Amino acid sequence: MCICNRNWQAADCSERVCQFGLAHVDTPKGDLDHDGKVSNADDIVVDNDFVYPYGTTEQYPNMQNSDLQTLTNTAHYYMECSNKGRCDRETGECICYPGYDGVACQRASCPGYPDSCSGHGVCKSIKQLARSQYDNVYQLWDQHTTMGCECDAGYMGPDCSQRLCKYGVDPLYLDDVATVRFSTWDVGIMSTSSYHNFANNIFETKNNGYWALRVYDNHGEDWLTVPIDASATCEEVVSALESLPNNVVPVSSVLCTKTSFFKQNGSEITFSSTSEFYDAQHPKSAKHPYRLFYKMALWEAQTPAIFGELSPATATTPYFSSFQNRTANTASFTYPDDIYLSGVIYRLKMYGNPGKLRQPEVEVYLDGERPTLLIQNEKVITKVWTDGQAGEDEDYVADHCNGVTVRIGRAAGKARAYTDRTFPGLDVDGQQISYLTGLFQSEKDKLMNCLGASDFDDSNNIGVYNWDYGGKSYPHLIKLVRTVTTYTDGGYYAVIYYDPTATDIYDDSGSTGVFRLLNPFNPPDNLRTDQYEVYTTKGTLALTTELAEATFGFASQYIYTTNVSYDLNNTYNRFDANVPYDGDISCEKTATNSEKFRYLRHCLNTSDLFMVLNWEFPEYNPANLNMYRAERVHTYAPTHSVKDRWHNTLASNVADNTLSYLTHQITADISTNWGVSVGGTFFEADQSATKYYDDPNRAKFHVYKFFPAEESTYHYVNECSNRGLCNRQTGLCECFSGYTTDSCNEQSALAV
Numbered sequence: 001m002c003i004c005n006r007n008w009q010a011a012d013c014s015e016r017v018c019q020f021g022l023a024h025v026d027t028p029k030g031d032l033d034h035d036g037k038v039s040n041a042d043d044i045v046v047d048n049d050f051v052y053p054y055g056t057t058e059q060y061p062n063m064q065n066s067d068l069q070t071l072t073n074t075a076h077y078y079m080e081c082s083n084k085g086r087c088d089r090e091t092g093e094c095i096c097y098p099g100y101d102g103v104a105c106q107r108a109s110c111p112g113y114p115d116s117c118s119g120h121g122v123c124k125s126i127k128q129l130a131r132s133q134y135d136n137v138y139q140l141w142d143q144h145t146t147m148g149c150e151c152d153a154g155y156m157g158p159d160c161s162q163r164l165c166k167y168g169v170d171p172l173y174l175d176d177v178a179t180v181r182f183s184t185w186d187v188g189i190m191s192t193s194s195y196h197n198f199a200n201n202i203f204e205t206k207n208n209g210y211w212a213l214r215v216y217d218n219h220g221e222d223w224l225t226v227p228i229d230a231s232a233t234c235e236e237v238v239s240a241l242e243s244l245p246n247n248v249v250p251v252s253s254v255l256c257t258k259t260s261f262f263k264q265n266g267s268e269i270t271f272s273s274t275s276e277f278y279d280a281q282h283p284k285s286a287k288h289p290y291r292l293f294y295k296m297a298l299w300e301a302q303t304p305a306i307f308g309e310l311s312p313a314t315a316t317t318p319y320f321s322s323f324q325n326r327t328a329n330t331a332s333f334t335y336p337d338d339i340y341l342s343g344v345i346y347r348l349k350m351y352g353n354p355g356k357l358r359q360p361e362v363e364v365y366l367d368g369e370r371p372t373l374l375i376q377n378e379k380v381i382t383k384v385w386t387d388g389q390a391g392e393d394e395d396y397v398a399d400h401c402n403g404v405t406v407r408i409g410r411a412a413g414k415a416r417a418y419t420d421r422t423f424p425g426l427d428v429d430g431q432q433i434s435y436l437t438g439l440f441q442s443e444k445d446k447l448m449n450c451l452g453a454s455d456f457d458d459s460n461n462i463g464v465y466n467w468d469y470g471g472k473s474y475p476h477l478i479k480l481v482r483t484v485t486t487y488t489d490g491g492y493y494a495v496i497y498y499d500p501t502a503t504d505i506y507d508d509s510g511s512t513g514v515f516r517l518l519n520p521f522n523p524p525d526n527l528r529t530d531q532y533e534v535y536t537t538k539g540t541l542a543l544t545t546e547l548a549e550a551t552f553g554f555a556s557q558y559i560y561t562t563n564v565s566y567d568l569n570n571t572y573n574r575f576d577a578n579v580p581y582d583g584d585i586s587c588e589k590t591a592t593n594s595e596k597f598r599y600l601r602h603c604l605n606t607s608d609l610f611m612v613l614n615w616e617f618p619e620y621n622p623a624n625l626n627m628y629r630a631e632r633v634h635t636y637a638p639t640h641s642v643k644d645r646w647h648n649t650l651a652s653n654v655a656d657n658t659l660s661y662l663t664h665q666i667t668a669d670i671s672t673n674w675g676v677s678v679g680g681t682f683f684e685a686d687q688s689a690t691k692y693y694d695d696p697n698r699a700k701f702h703v704y705k706f707f708p709a710e711e712s713t714y715h716y717v718n719e720c721s722n723r724g725l726c727n728r729q730t731g732l733c734e735c736f737s738g739y740t741t742d743s744c745n746e747q748s749a750l751a752v
Contacts (some may be wrong), residue, residue: 181490
């Protein structure tokens with residue numbers, strides 16, 4: 001009897017053994033030892049076989065998932081030629097079936113193999129494709145097996161053989177009141193220095209630092225401007241953008257406003273209603289001057305200079321949010337540290353680039369690995385964000401409530417107290433209340449009818465208008481558009497609910513009850529006399545869970561959810577102390593987190609739309625709301641203890657347990673226009689001036705998931721503007737009769 005060398009088989013050892021890979025398709029091997037039964041995966045049979053020298057199993061083997069949990073009766077184990085090819089016993093090479101390739105036929109071929117992706121893309125594994133989209137993680141059995149094309153910008157299709165056409169605004173979307181939401185980006189070039197004389201990589205020379213802006217088109221292609229001087233004027237920034245090739249940014253399409261600022265205690269930059277910062281297109285001398293409002297609380301301004309936003313110090317740094325009053329009861333109290341923040345902000349209105357565009361990025365490494373924008377011994381911080389004016393392809397709130405116009409009212413509510421301390425941000429007259437006013441009773445009735453149901457249950461609707469008041473779990477989402485404006489004014493989101501018992505504020509209708517705003521919307525001209533058209537949606541804005549609190553820095557794409565009581569008080573949640581819940585709102589279910597779904601009304605997945613709101617204290621919400629899309633929902637392994645973060649807390653019995661705070665992260669498509677701490681940070685009057693505390697019982701923000709309704713959605717920015725067909729071979733629009741331009745976005749006066 002022959003004892004074959006490794007990778008040889010047969011009675012005379014004349015046949016080669018081919019390579020093994022994870023099987024695309026699999027079946028149990030059956031009764032290999034002929035004992036009349038198929039044993040389970042714990043029994044190893046056929047020892048010293050030429051193909052299986054260490055034995056194999058008759059049933060599917062046990063495997064482990066990404067949580068290291070043992071899975072029984074699993075398929076896709078190692079098989080010769082991955083069960084998608086036959087072995088050439090003479091050469092020991094796999095002859096793969098059509099559609100599979102690799103030495104073990106372990107890959108599902110990309111379209112067009114071996115000339116994959118038509119020369120207009122890159123063939124990647126599903127794991128690589130996931131990572132290329134905001135570092136998403138894919139760890140299932142086929143992570144290296146399932147392949148697909150990542151197309152170059154401007155190409156599409158499974159094999160990247162089809163061209164994309166130019167995007168434009170559907171001319172039939174526009175009417176007497178409908179407007180287009182173009183992208184308006186704020187670009188911040190800042191530092192923690194008391195001055196902003198930036199250098200490049202030569203420390204001795206001041207005022208010669210430079211940066212560049214990377215912008216994206218509708219197809220996802222990135223374009224980098226020429227270097228821009230750190231002290232550039234608006235004209236120089238606009239010139240750099242409009243000088244990009246291929247008419248990426250059309251000439252005379254960008255409007256710019258430059259704001260220079262400096263303030264000590266950089267965690268709180270507030271341009272108040274009395275600020276002298278104005279939009280360049282609506283200056284102080286204009287009939288309707290538009291003031292600019294920024295409230296910034298930057299995590300990077302409070303962590304050591306060696307750390308960026310995502311750093312080991314972030315989770316343990318007490319965070320001062322932009323809405324909090326940190327002066328306690330006397331002017332003698334100061335911040336823990338003297339923090340400076342200075343720099344410039346460029347507001348760029350990109351009126352020649354419609355649609356949902358990827359957020360621009362500031363590049364400061366224009367000399368290899370050496371930064372070209374720095375201040376010695378200080379931290380340079382660059383940010384890009386939008387204040388409720390992100391471009392869009394789809395209008396999710398497109399139902400015009402005909403015959404209804406409103407104004408914005410503001411009033412002081414009654415002050416509230418908590419454990420003998422007035423909530424931060426409340427003046428002596430109480431918190432500010434925003435509401436809709438300027439309504440006749442007939443308009444009020446029409447608005448009720450337009451709003452309809454706020455939740456997914458029509459059986460609890462009320463009144464002849466078959467509608468819901470809206471509440472904490474399911475408020476109403478609307479859009480406000482100025483009645484007299486230009487087509488570039490895309491309007492602003494507002495979240496409202498009806499208060500039927502309000503007696504201290506009135507909406508001019510003469511009846512009790514008002515529509516209150518959850519966000520303290522401040523009309524850009526600050527006059528609060530402008531009339532607004534109201535748009536509604538049949539979509540639903542839904543609270544994910546009241547147990548998970550959101551926290552994030554200003555102008556950040558990273559939003560964290562946490563349940564502070566899980567860390568702080570050694571309790572899991574206030575509903576059931578025996579069931580752990582640490583604030584994870586993701587839809588991913590594992591063997592260790594399945595109990596969370598008892599407390600999640602709605603979970604969050606990648607690609608879901610959401611907002612972040614504070615229900616209890618509306619005045620703490622941003623005035624202008626962003627609609628975010630979750631690009632990644634991820635949980636990191638804990639790296640700190642509870643005492644590392646909460647050593648200054650008012651709560652008692654802080655245990656030295658593993659810290660879950662800032663482990664559950666949502667990566668959004670655009671940056672936040674607000675800063676939100678957990679619970680609240682404040683000074684206590686009986687403590688020293690430099691002593692601060694975290695109070696997790698104070699104002700909390702929660703994630704609200706938006707479920708758009710198809711009947712209320714208008715996809716108005718599209719290839720060929722919805723008024724032509726895209727020729728996939730040439731990438732040119734073939735316009736319908738009566739429509740012209742390369743994107744079919746203009747309607748001819750001679751249309752037939």
